[in-house]
């Protein structure tokens with residue numbers, strides 16, 4: 001099969017969209033395609049050498065006349081330069097704003113018939129889509145891309161409801177590298193964190209933004225730890241951290257809550273956990289839920305966005321209404337107390353990742369989109 005030259009643009013330093021874009025680039029490279037990341041810094045998950053992955057840094061002019069550095073123009077210009085020099089077949093941009101619009105501009109600047117694939121990740125629609133200063137630009141980016149994908153059916157529905165673009169959008173789910181996310185032997189970590197054999201371990205991983213409602217995780221945990229010995233692992237960093245620290249103190253559960261900050265070896269942390277909670281008020285997919293499931297950890301998520309497409313209620317975990325701490329606590333306690341149910345959910349979680357979210361299948365779905373576009377000329 002013909003190998004493609006693919007340009008990928010994403011937010012390289014934070015968030016699930018950058019993680020998915022980078023993992024996709026790595027897997028495409030393993031299949032022999034030539035990958036060119038074009039972004040403001042090197043994607044943080046690009047952590048080993050690949051002979052066929054290249055990185056092109058966007059340099060932004062800081063000339064004093066500019067009130068705001070022209071990043072978007074610099075990105076478009078860099079994409080055009082790389083596309084011409086490296087003879088790219090297509091661009092896959094992650095996150096509508098500004099990347100889709102920059103890709104369209106780059107195509108006009110370049111002398112190539114560049115195909116553009118845009119993937120919507122969530123907050124580019126569910127948060128930025130409500131900002132009147134950006135709505136038209138997002139809609140334009142979607143309508144002028146050759147193919148638009150979204151990470152869940154729910155995100156597609158929200159996109160049509162919000163801006164009704166004249167464009168077909170198809171779902172391509174997120175995936176994880178199953179070679180990395182699997183149940184590992186990490187018992188030593190429990191000892192090092194001072195987690196007793198009898199204690200249940202609950203984990204939450206996020207960027208601690210208000211939208212993640214980490215306060216609900218902490219309040220639910222306080223209810224759980226009132227009836228059984230338990231520890232809460234809070235992984236990640238962000239604007240809500242100090243508020244969450246205060247809440248933990250107010251609830252008198254400092255000894256049971258471990259703040260880990262940003263961490264890389266998540267598979268080990270999931271492997272010592274019994275339950276993952278992701279109680280967001282917006283979540284187009286919930287990549288961390290998928291990571292936890294791959295390590296055999298059942299999840300409780302909220303009935304928002306794509307979470308019910310990822311967590312199968314009553315089979316791999318539970319779906320509860322946003323902010324319903326009483327119901328979430330009840331479900332968590334039920335699951336943590338019932339060894340058999342927990343084991344069934346754990347097995348089903350691993351199975352769901354292998355079947356519905358299998359990396360090979362999802363990477364192939366993207367490849368099919370690329371080949372169809374490139375072959376149609």
Ligand code: GMT
Nearest residue numbers: 015016017121122282283284285286287
């Ligand atoms: O909110 C985040 O976690 C970051 C954000 C991003 O764009 O990096 O994540 C969004 O994209 C992820 C990858 O597709 C999804 O798994 C997350 O659900 C989504 N976040 C939200 O919708 C809030």
